[in-house]
Amino acid sequence: MPATRGPLKASGSGAMRIETDSFGPIEVEAHQYWGAQTERSRRYFRIGDESMPKTLVRALAMVKKAAALTNLELGLLDARLGQAIKAAADEVIEGKLDTHFPLVVWQTGSGTQSNMNLDEVIANRASEMLGGALGTKHPVHPNDHVNLGQSSNDTFSTAMHVAAATEIAYHLNPALARLYQALKEKAEAFQDIIKIGRTHLQDATPLTLGQEFGGYAAQIDHGIERIKQTLCGLYALAQGGTAVGTGLNAHPRFAAAALHRSPSSRPSRRARSHCRRNGF
Numbered sequence: 001m002p003a004t005r006g007p008l009k010a011s012g013s014g015a016m017r018i019e020t021d022s023f024g025p026i027e028v029e030a031h032q033y034w035g036a037q038t039e040r041s042r043r044y045f046r047i048g049d050e051s052m053p054k055t056l057v058r059a060l061a062m063v064k065k066a067a068a069l070t071n072l073e074l075g076l077l078d079a080r081l082g083q084a085i086k087a088a089a090d091e092v093i094e095g096k097l098d099t100h101f102p103l104v105v106w107q108t109g110s111g112t113q114s115n116m117n118l119d120e121v122i123a124n125r126a127s128e129m130l131g132g133a134l135g136t137k138h139p140v141h142p143n144d145h146v147n148l149g150q151s152s153n154d155t156f157s158t159a160m161h162v163a164a165a166t167e168i169a170y171h172l173n174p175a176l177a178r179l180y181q182a183l184k185e186k187a188e189a190f191q192d193i194i195k196i197g198r199t200h201l202q203d204a205t206p207l208t209l210g211q212e213f214g215g216y217a218a219q220i221d222h223g224i225e226r227i228k229q230t231l232c233g234l235y236a237l238a239q240g241g242t243a244v245g246t247g248l249n250a251h252p253r254f255a256a257a258a259l260h261r262s263p264s265s266r267p268s269r270r271a272r273s274h275c276r277r278n279g280f
Helices: 036-044 054-073 079-093 112-129 142-146 152-189 209-234 254-259
Strands: 016-021 024-029 194-199 202-208
Touching (some): 016 036, 024 036, 079 112, 079 142, 112 152, 152 209
Antiparallel strands (some): 016 024, 194 202
């Protein structure tokens, strides 16, 4: 673990600092952990108010954490920097840095700005933990260290799969299971209540209210089965494919090694074609 963790948030004094990228310098509020790329997206893509879902932000942080641990294992990342990146990513996963992800969903198709938002926040927070100053990209660099062996084209699609699988497994399916059970209980309770069925807005033939609710329960049960079938596809991850699915600029063992540090508890596997998963 890093020797010092430092404050999570400086006082909101209205002070500004200068961040830089390939376009040049840009002012960012001094207490924010994001950097130049995030600030440009925040300013110039002010479209709607649909914020990037926090579930997806945390899934991206899981991807960044898994990548850092993989790069440590492969000897590509200094241990001190890697552990700081892991610690900063954990804070994102725990929701401690939620206010530092201001972007809306309206951005480039590959989620480049959100990928950089994660890289910048984790790099600045990790640098702060190690005694560095925000905006200096030292000792932790957002691209050279946090995004090492990655591209928004594989990290964002991986995070989408992780977020969707997590929401299905831990929220949607349990909720549907409770709904199914409630409808099934009503079907049993209403089995002796006779009513008239209706078709084409007219009275038709009789059935029991229990039979009707049994149909509702069966619909939910079938829906649950269909959702479970989609999980198999979501478990295939694009991580390691980098920009166009070829794995260029990633260590040859990165993709396989990263899967052993799967960013969720679900049984993930390597996509058969990274080019397909990356959309090429």
